[in-house]
Amino acid sequence: MRDWATTDTGPATVQVMTAGGAGRPGAPAQGYDAVVVGGGTIGLTCAWRMARRGLHVAVVDPEPGRGASWVAAGMLAPVTEVHYTEERLVALTMASARRWPSFAVELEADAGSAIAYRTCGTLVVDGDDDDRAWSDELYRFQRSLGLDVERLNGRRVRQLEPNIAPGVRSGLLANGDHQVQTRRLVTALLAAGTARGVQWHRFPATAIDVAGGTVRGVEVNGESLWAPVVVLAAGCWSGSIPGVPAGVVPPVRPVKGQILRLAGEARRILLQRSVRGLVQGSSVYLVPRADGTVVIGATVEERGFDTTVTAGAVYELLRDARRVVPGVAELELVEARAGLRPGSPDNAPVVGATTVSGLVLATGHYRNGILLSPLTADAVAAVVAGEEVPPEMAPFTPARFGPARPASSATATL
């Protein structure tokens, strides 16, 4: 963090008044070491981790924690999500999964609250023979990658989870796929950030200030937040904040996911671990909580910025969940909600420095945002500090999408 200390915004914790420059003439301004645009799990984690390193950090978000993170089921599934991805992404997700246990401990310590990180494993079950053929493929691919996954017959499936549908005749057990309660996670990230001095600006970012190829700060609510570093972590909205030069705007789009929350009773737990079902080619997951709640997800829909809960999606989620675990029919439907994942052209994250000096991207995490938050935040903090990013993150630089290639290495651009 040599660079920011030499910028012209002065000592980062000092309130400064600007008479021009990036802000409106005469508008008030505040100085920070870094401003994070977007208070989802990624943005909150980046802010907290930078603050732990001693930076003075602000987060700009009208409702921190209430975007896709609030909707997400919280599966940490590098193994069972493998079929959606490719080998470099598996290396990334596995690396982030390895950081989760210590990340959870540190977060709970800073926040003073629990996030219910559960190392319960994930069971994948096959609906019929066609589904089994598909899951055989998955199994072979997972094994070829050296992943910890075990083939189970129907009897063994039901030993592990007696409430799985009687028709299920085979499955896979991924012991390394865990879960976290996302709403507790964002609540803890807010508390941990506050404990480390993070400042909250609960308004939309109206613009990112860029001048002469260098970021100057963020405009919010008529105020200029001056900072030598801006982390753009606004999920699927990361491409919509004014002020970012055309070639640097991250190529993200919203990918709608609808999800259900069912309430059960803590004394009648339906499932011990997360269950994914492949039912006639359609994928569904059920994530159980200790209080009897079961989260059922999720659709994957290309519908733009639409968060309507549709009758058809609720129907299909319940249909598929019932086929895997018939007992869910008895649970109370307490919530149906849609969130917008940030998809990228290859549906892999977009994390790292850009050709705009000081502007760092942390977006495009698609279905893996919760899982990838520890590694993403460490990568962002490394970029900001002029350190090497974790090698697994290196391939996911914004530079891979075309002309807006950083002039040299990621650290050199800051």
Place this chain on the structure above:
Amino acid sequence: MRDWATTDTGPATVQVMTAGGAGRPGAPAQGYDAVVVGGGTIGLTCAWRMARRGLHVAVVDPEPGRGASWVAAGMLAPVTEVHYTEERLVALTMASARRWPSFAVELEADAGSAIAYRTCGTLVVDGDDDDRAWSDELYRFQRSLGLDVERLNGRRVRQLEPNIAPGVRSGLLANGDHQVQTRRLVTALLAAGTARGVQWHRFPATAIDVAGGTVRGVEVNGESLWAPVVVLAAGCWSGSIPGVPAGVVPPVRPVKGQILRLAGEARRILLQRSVRGLVQGSSVYLVPRADGTVVIGATVEERGFDTTVTAGAVYELLRDARRVVPGVAELELVEARAGLRPGSPDNAPVVGATTVSGLVLATGHYRNGILLSPLTADAVAAVVAGEEVPPEMAPFTPARFGPARPASSATATL
């Protein structure tokens, strides 16, 4: 209304203090001509109609209009509900349906608001050949009763409703089955009651005061509401109010119904009229509103006083609705809710005087409460005034359920 004026509670509009008797010693008391226990559609309609006749009326309900009425779809379906019932009940429901047009006009005039009473007819469609065989039976029965019902082939069904599923090959059209927006209905009943001087006591009734075989009033929130007439119209809770002698307690039970509300767009109306589908033996209805809303109902469940919305019921309602009108899948699911219908041993209403002088029952309306409210209220007002009840209501006296037979005619017991 000769009887009540001669009772010992004095002029009905005078506030009286009781030093004993029905209330707590020293508790405040108010006098009314009639107190209605229960502010659902039945109770509100009874109160408003009595008030229109010049009576000073109070309604006791912690949340008027928010019980089963708030959940109900508002189908006014004497013809298409016929298969659940028997011939005497058809005569009753048809008689009440005939009162609906003038009832709606009078209510809207008193309330100053619209209730969206629509004489749109109801279409019954058959899912498959088995369903068609069943609906042939229904059609023959309806015709034998002289009901206005028309057999349609698939082409004609789709002429009337282009969004019906292509697989539907036959149907029935009941021109006389209408609908009303129940939430507007109860809102209007509250306004109309207020306009006619009805007083609202927004607390639970703690007891009905009965002494010497005569009703004295109602206890509510530590207060005694004195009245020579008490109308017990508390839906499925009508059997749970303390103070009613054992043989007079109405034999009602809660029958759970789960229902969905889907939002659409006024410019893309999916259906012109209410549609009932019989799908593989399972019955579903879709009630369209002018604003694009579609109400889908309803389960019929014997679960006691349970209003949990279950995943299984939501699934089944959506499944059956989609089979009849596939386009509902695109609508927004905005509400899932359960209500409790008041069922009786024969699932017909329990309306009339009891062996307790002054205590009138108006409950047990099961699936027909909205439809039967005009006739029920007229019957109750007639009983209270010492007039003949409408002949169609006469068979549905509380006396039919056993030993608690009124000493003589309904009017004589008051």
